[in-house]
Amino acid sequence: MSTDDISIGPPALGVLDVVAEAKNAALEDLSPADTSKGTGFPWRLWSGRALRVAVPVAVIVVWQVAVSSGWVNENSLPSPETILKAYRELWQSGQLQAALPVSLARAGTGLLLGGGLGLILGVFAGLWRIGEEMFDATLQMLRTIPFIALVPLFVTWFGIGEPSKIALIGSAALFPIYLNTYHSVRGADLKLVEAGRAFGLSNRQIALRIVLPTALPGALTGLRYACSMSLLALVLAEQVNATSGIGYLIENAQNNQRPDIVIAGIWIYAMLGIVVDFLMRFLERVTVPWRPRVGLG
C-alpha cells in the first residue's frame, strides 16, 4: 500500500498529466494559483477599492456630459460643475460653515438623548424581569408608529423650535438601540452564564463580565441603525420651520429657484451618511476586537 502512495521520478509526470486534464475530467484542480509570475501587487484589494470609487465617478461624468451637451436642461438638473460652484458660494458667504455645525449638533443631541435612553431601557429590560415587564410591551407597541407621524404632535407639544426637532430625532434613534440592546442582553449565552455561576460569580459580575460584553456587538448594530435613522429624522425635522441648518439652506434655495444649492445640500446629507458608516466600522473594530469578521470575497 504505502509503496504505491509514494511517487518518485517518472510516476510524477503521470500525476501532472492527470492534473492537466483535470479541466475536462471529474477532477478539480484546487492547488494554489501560480503566484511566481505576479509582481506581488495586491490586485484584488485595489480592484475592489477602484470599483468602489469607479461607479460614483462614472455617474458624475455621465451627469456632467449630459448637462454640458444640452441633453438635460441646466435649470432642472444643474451640472456637477455648477454644484461645486454652489459649494464655493456657500462657503464664501459663510452659510455652509454656519449650517453644518447646527445640523450636526441637532443630530448628535437627538442621537445621544434618544439612543442613551434606548440603551438604558434595553439593558434594564434585558437584565431584569421587572424591567422587561415594565417597558417591553409598551416600547414594542410604540415602535410600530412611524416617527414621521409624530411631527404634528411634537410641534404641538414642543413648538416649532429646537426641542421638537431634537425630540423627533431622539425618538427615531431610541427604538433601534433599545431593540438591539434588549435582544442581545436577553439572548446572552446561557451556557456562559451558567459557567460564571459555577465559578462563583455574583449576579453583578455575571452582568458586567459576561452578559454586557457579549451583548456589545448587538448594541453596536443598534447604534449603526440609529445613526442612519437620526440622519433621516434630521432631514425631516429641518424641513419644518427651520431657521438654520442644512435643511434651512435647502428650503431657502428651493424658494429662490436655486436647484444647484438644493442638490449641494442633498449631497451633504449623503456624505454625512458615508462618514457615519465609516465611523461605525472604526468603532466596531476598536470596541469588539474579539469578534470574527466574515466576508465573501
Added chain:
Amino acid sequence: MSVSGKKVTIAAATATESDAAAENSPSVIVRGLRRVFGDRAVLDGIDLTLYTGDFIALLGPSGTGKTTLLRILGGLDTADEGKVVVPRARSIVFQEPRLVPAMKVWRNVVLGAPNMRAVKAQAIASLAEVGIEKHANAWPRTLSGGEAQRVALARALATEPGLLLLDEPFAALDALTRIRMHDLLAALCERHRPAVVLVTHDVDEAILLADRVLVLADGNIRLDLPVDIGKPRLQSDPRFLKLRERLLEQLGVVAAAGAGPVEVQPAN
C-alpha cells in the same frame, strides 16, 4: 437504608487506603439524594462520600442522571430531597470550553477573581501548568478545541478547588488530543489533589483515570468498583480488560474481547 450503610463502608475503606485522607473529614457527603423531573425520579436515593484526592468516574446510559448529579454537586441544580454537602471551592469543566469570547484567555482563567489584573501572574502560572501560557493574550476564538479545553482546565484548577467536576470534558476532542488530555488531567490531579467526579461515556477513560468507577442506573448506584490497577495503566493489562468487560456488561453492551475505545450507546 441498608444501601446507604453499605456505601458509607466503602467510602471509609477508601479513606483508610489513603493515609493523607484518613484524618481528613470527607469533602463530599451525599445522603439519600433524590431529584425528580415530572413523575420520574432521575436520582432516587444516592449516597456518596468523597475524600480529598478521590477520583471517581460516573458511567451510565444517557438519561440516568449522571450529569444531573454533577450539576447538583456543582450547585447548578438543587436536589428535591436528601443531604448534599460539598466544598465551597469547587469548579466545573463542561463538555464545551465555555470561555467568554469577549475576554482574553488569561482573564477567562481568573473569571471569578474580584480584581482580575491583580491575579494575572497566577492566571499565567495556571496556563503554564496546562502548557499554553503563550496564548495568554489571545482571544478564545483563535484557539483550537483542545487548547480551549486546556484553558477550561486551567480555569477550573486556578481556584485550587476541593472538588473538581468534569462533565464529559474530552468528548468533543479528537482521539489524539484526548490521549494527551488524559495524561495532563492525571498529572494535574496528582499535584492538586482535589476530589474529582468525572462523568463520561467512555469506559476506557473511566478505568484509565479513576480510582473508583460507579455505574448509575434507575436512579441508583448499581455498581461501585475500585480500580486496583497501578499507574500508569495500560489498556492491554488483563485486569484492565476484565474490568472493562464487566462494566460494559453492566451497561448493557455485549463486550468484545478486543481492546480499543468503546463508546457506550444509550441503552433501550
